[in-house]
Amino acid sequence: MNGRRHLVALTIAACAAGSLSACGRSRVHTPERPHDSTVALLPDPDDGVVGKAVVTNASGTADLAAARASTRVQNNQAPGTVTALSEGEAQALFGDLLATLPPKSHHFTLYFEFESDELTAESRALVPAVLRAVMDFPFPEVVVIGHTDTTGTPISNVELGLKRASTVRKLLVDAGLKASLVEVTSHGEADLLVPTADETFEPRNRRVEISVR
Amino acid sequence: MFPPRCLVAGALVVVLTIVPALASAAEPAAAGRIKLASGAVFVVRANAVVPAVAGQVLFEADTLRTGADGRVGITLNDDTRVSLGPGSEARLAQFVYAPAEGRLSLVLNIVHGLVAYVSGRIAKLSPDAVKLETPNAIVGVRGTTLALRVDAQ
Numbered sequence: 573m574n575g576r577r578h579l580v581a582l583t584i585a586a587c588a589a590g591s592l593s594a595c596g597r598s599r600v601h602t603p604e605r606p607h608d609s610t611v612a613l614l615p616d617p618d619d620g621v622v623g624k625a626v627v628t629n630a631s632g633t634a635d636l637a638a639a640r641a642s643t644r645v646q647n648n649q650a651p652g653t654v655t656a657l658s659e660g661e662a663q664a665l666f667g668d669l670l671a672t673l674p675p676k677s678h679h680f681t682l683y684f685e686f687e688s689d690e691l692t693a694e695s696r697a698l699v700p701a702v703l704r705a706v707m708d709f710p711f712p713e714v715v716v717i718g719h720t721d722t723t724g725t726p727i728s729n730v731e732l733g734l735k736r737a738s739t740v741r742k743l744l745v746d747a748g749l750k751a752s753l754v755e756v757t758s759h760g761e762a763d764l765l766v767p768t769a770d771e772t773f774e775p776r777n778r779r780v781e782i783s784v785r
Numbered sequence: 786m787f788p789p790r791c792l793v794a795g796a797l798v799v800v801l802t803i804v805p806a807l808a809s810a811a812e813p814a815a816a817g818r819i820k821l822a823s824g825a826v827f828v829v830r831a832n833a834v835v836p837a838v839a840g841q842v843l844f845e846a847d848t849l850r851t852g853a854d855g856r857v858g859i860t861l862n863d864d865t866r867v868s869l870g871p872g873s874e875a876r877l878a879q880f881v882y883a884p885a886e887g888r889l890s891l892v893l894n895i896v897h898g899l900v901a902y903v904s905g906r907i908a909k910l911s912p913d914a915v916k917l918e919t920p921n922a923i924v925g926v927r928g929t930t931l932a933l934r935v936d937a938q
Contacts, residue, residue, distance in 0.1 A: 608937075609920070613931055669868055762884045
């Protein structure tokens, strides 16, 4: 116990003594190194949705809000005027890069019978589709996430979510999914499907989500 | 209702129950996984450079580096996807995905080269928690897809 405490104290002393070497080194920036960054907002490769992004540095800001909107930042200057790349330009610059993205995760949402640990028949019927989806992925992972509504305390809801997720994990493994691929977790009441106030009964929030990726 | 001493004792019990749970959650957990890799691809972890292969698990603070013929695609635990083109380097400076504890953070440091980013759950739950950093700019994300090219001579 004391040994460990001494070690911590020594480490702190060493850091303080050598603030520019050892511990401090990662904070020292290489000066005068030319940099040139281009940032482009692209339509989502799966559903075409265009989001938003803000490019900022000490000299200014540029908002990207349209398909293929792009800005260039040279050295420490403010981000340059936003221009839209043509589809051809975007493809030439980033086509190969986008083709290297792994496939988008598949999501399944399962619901429970009222006041019960039993899944609805509809939800149980999704199991074969989950097993098929696993085959679409290189080095697949299956994450089973339990969610609750806001009835009860956050801590008890994390536990409840975990219990629900474990039920679903067993169902998947019994159906033939390799147990080592499945991870179980719980978001409790922190990730509501339907936003509600605290202590609100909402069956749509009492669910288990399966993410196959 | 309850004497104050009982309330204090009760609060102490709650704290003693929660703290070990939080501490165990803080141990290094996988942040994601390499799904696709071709050509020369390396992971830099604790100053050691090791060749990377598809299927490999990634952790917070790992750096991915590709050679002149290298490409790599990763999926993080919140479903964020990232790819690197040839001659590129990016560091997963921060990755915290603990929605139940309200802790969310994704900082990707793009050192040089070509990087694509497709947002996942962290951007959805807490858009301000996501930052893509280049040596001369910070990109804040409000959902979906970005591509970056960083030249550093």
